[in-house]
Amino acid sequence: MTTLICDCNQTMPLDAKALGAALHEELTLHSTLCRREAGAFQGAIRTGQEVVVACTQEQRLFGELGTQTEGAVSPVRFVNIRETGGWSRDARAAGPKIAALLAAARLPEPPPVATVTYKSAGRLLVIGPLDAAEQAAALVADVLDVTLFAQGPGTAGGAQARRFPVLGGRLTGLTGWLGAFDVQWSADNPIDLDLCTRCNACIVACPENAIGLDYQVDRSACDAHRACVRACQVAGAIDFGREAGVQQERFDLVLDLRPATAEPGFTRHAPPQGYFRSDGRDMGVLLRLREMVGEFDKPRFFAYKQKLCAHSRNETVGCHACIDICSAEAISSDKGRQQIQVNPHLCVGCGACSTVCPTGALSFAYPGATDQGARFKTLLSTYAAAGGKDAVLLLHSQERGQALIDALGRAAQLRRAQGVPANVIPVPLWHTASTGVDLWLSALAYGASQVVVLATEEEAPQYLAGLQEQMDVAQALLHGLGYTGSHLRLLRAGDALALDAALQSLRQTRQVLPPVAARHGVAQEKRATLELALDHFLAHAPLWKDGLPEAIALPAAGAPLGAITVDTKRCTLCLSCVSACPAGALQDNPQLPQLRFLEKNCVQCGLCASTCPEEAIALQPRLLLTPERAQLRVLAETQPWACVRCSKPFGTLKAIEAMLERLAGHAMFQGEALERLKMCSDCRVIDLYSSQREAKVTDL
Incomplete structure (x- = not known):
């Protein structure tokens, strides 16, 4: 590894000897590495060793030098030490920081991860006032295949020249991402824009001024005089009896010139790749659109382990922190599969879902936590x-x-x-x-x-x-x-x-x-x-001297650690919470009717509380500091219920008593039927069969 440092024309007080000692490498201080001393860079990239250049301003220039240097084989990395430390009022004390930045730049690159691919053929839909849409389209039409969706004529009163295909009607749906935007609309405009010659005769004839220069009829203003139909009888472009069919078409890119609150559209904070909102005059947006033709890859930023996910069990939702925080609306609940689902094409790689995930089921993959x-x-x-x-x-x-x-x-x-x-x-x-x-x-x-x-x-x-x-x-x-x-x-x-x-x-x-x-x-x-x-x-806790507390209370919002409390008077030991717990924090005892808890595993997802039919469970966010945090402890227990016929235990005393109490007044559970609830499953079948047999004998 070779490190090249430059004090940028002596504007940074760099100590090459001290920096070299921190990096265990002999360093030479340059002042014009990108100019007169460029030969040092060219020599370094011929060695085959990795090269770290402590300059990001001239990264492009160094890249060009690399392509022009014969025998250049070394990979090159760049790190900023100028704005981050060398240009500061206390730059003379910034040596340790600069050494740290250089050391981090020498670390190996994270291993590659799977990628998500987008394909765009350049089919652009521009939504908005017709005049603004045509102006924006004219600036990109040499590169992109443009279609307009008129939403009013605009302040300039529309445009006469038919330069681009124009869709009309009421926009009803807009979904998708780069290369796969699906647009739905109701074709309820009486004017067929393909047949319309833009002669403006209908506009002149309409007594209510219900037709604009976007050639769409405002039904709320139209008074059904149909003067426009008569004016257009040669072209035959206007038909109020035409059925308003629902149409759909796919585009690769969308430029939305409507207000940010317009629907349908992507009003969320992180819109999908390939969707842009603009006033039509933002050249930066138009330049980006021109570049979005071809095949594009991005890292698959997330990794998902369903077995760790605390979102859903037994059709009950517990944790939904990732869904709530995702600004791209890329995460949804898949109730059928009892898990979340992440759309990799909508994911923008913010990683917020992994930050709030209490279990680590969602993790940020590039770079990974390690x-x-x-x-x-x-x-x-x-x-x-x-x-x-x-x-x-x-x-x-x-x-x-x-x-x-x-x-x-x-x-x-x-x-x-x-x-x-x-x-x-x-x-x-x-x-x-x-x-x-x-x-x-x-x-x-x-x-x-x-x-x-x-x-x-x-x-x-x-x-x-x-x-x-x-x-x-x-x-x-x-x-x-x-x-x-x-x-x-x-x-x-x-x-x-x-x-x-x-x-x-x-x-x-x-x-x-x-x-x-x-x-x-x-x-x-x-x-x-x-x-x-x-x-x-x-x-190393400072409170060791005075004695640590038994537990540290944590805020309820976002706490990934804690315990649960169980109301033993209400708990019937049905153990539905055990089957719902995704982390193994709640466990039963195969030998005894007990509900046991391992606090170290609890992620405070709330599935146990949501699942409990008796509403006997409450969350308690905290960090327990005693050894019991890593030990199983009993939260609730009761006596087993013994079958009244064969004396075999088959349930808990509380559960059977609660069931008897709730069904005692039910018409289907009276007399012998109620008594059978006190039996195990085998004895219920035997007793029911015996009862039916005795009834048949009596009838005979």
Whole structure:
């Protein structure tokens, strides 16, 4: 591995010797690596070793140099050390952070995952006022096959030249994704737009002005004079007796020029790939449309393990956190199969579902938790080894979040802002909602003083609510163990100066942390990682001196840990909760009528409470700190019921008594029938057969 660092024309105070010592590599400091010293880059990429270039601004230039360099075989990675640390008021203290960023850039790439493929032939549907639709279509028609769906003439009064196919009627449905948008409409416009010559005779003839220059009839204004029909009798384009049939057509792309609240349409926060809302004048949208022809792949961002899912059992719904938080509406309940279903074409890879999933049934696959954990561990261990103190991990998105950090770095270089503090380590994520309590606590166990998630204007409101709930749970765990301070924070900033002020305010906070860093690795299984992190914090808990509490109460919203309470007066030991529990937290006893509970396994999904016919179960979010958390304990028990005929136990005393009480007044369970309910199944059959036989003998 070869690392190339550059102080960008001596605008960054880099210490090559100290950085090399942290990376165990001899480094040479360059000042114009992208210009006069480009030969050093060309020499490095001829060696065959992987090359890390500490510059992202000139990534394109280095790519071009690579293609022009004979014998260049080395793979190249790029990392930003300029805006993230070198351009800051305290850049001279940023050496440990820069070393950490360089070390993380040297980690192997995450293993590839399955992909989701989209195919687009460029068939574009533009929905909106006819004049605006035609103007937008004209800018992309040389690349795309455009069809218009007119929704009014527009302010310019429509257009006369027939340049594009125009659909008319009432839009009734719009579903799908890139390459597979299904559009449904009711063809209730009396004017056949294929026959219409746009002579405007109908508009002139209509006394109610019910026909616009989009050549659609406003039925609410039309007074059935039919003057338009007479005016169009040569072309024959107008027929009020035509049946309004439902039509459907498929398109690859959709450009929607209607207001954001218009229906039908995609009004959710994360629309599907290939769907764009615009006013028609946004050149960025039109340029993106022009590029969306061909075959496109994206990672399948999620992995789903149905056996861990706490969504549904026995046609009863328990946990639905993933469905509630998904801003793309890609997750739905499959009641027939008793599980959730994720549409990979609608999934945008935010990872919020994995963050709020209490069991780990849904996990973020690219990068997986193991790779992300290794990244956090490398950043923090390198930072500490290089002498860094009070590390703060700043988790941000690769798009808007990265843009804010870049803008802040430039503002600091121009002396307009402080810049990213030396102890704040920016970590780009595919999406800020893709990490949760297991990774956050692991990062804190590895030595971070704080984990800060940067929220910009791109996140859905439910993402921010879900992240805050998870942070509240993690913070409650830490405070309950005696770790004072604010270890987790959701930081909101809309511009570079707001981000600057928020980052500077972090300097005023102090957190109590374990005296030693954890050594555990992050497992792909969420619950396993959470347990390892909790064990580390428990082993070094400040409250050990004064005595730990028996349990730490957790917020009800989003808590993945806890117990249940059972009203033993109402519980009949029917054990329906046992069959519903997806985590094995509730168990029966084959030898005795008992309901047993293993608290360590409980995920607080609520399926047991929803299933219980007696409404005898309530959730209790908490972390139990006594050894009983990992031990089976009896929550309810009763005496067995013995068959009144053969004395064999076949049920519980409470269950049989409850059944007798409820059916005592029923007409079908009187006399002998009621008595048979006290028998085992074998004896019921024998008694019923004997009774019928005696009745036949009596009749004879």
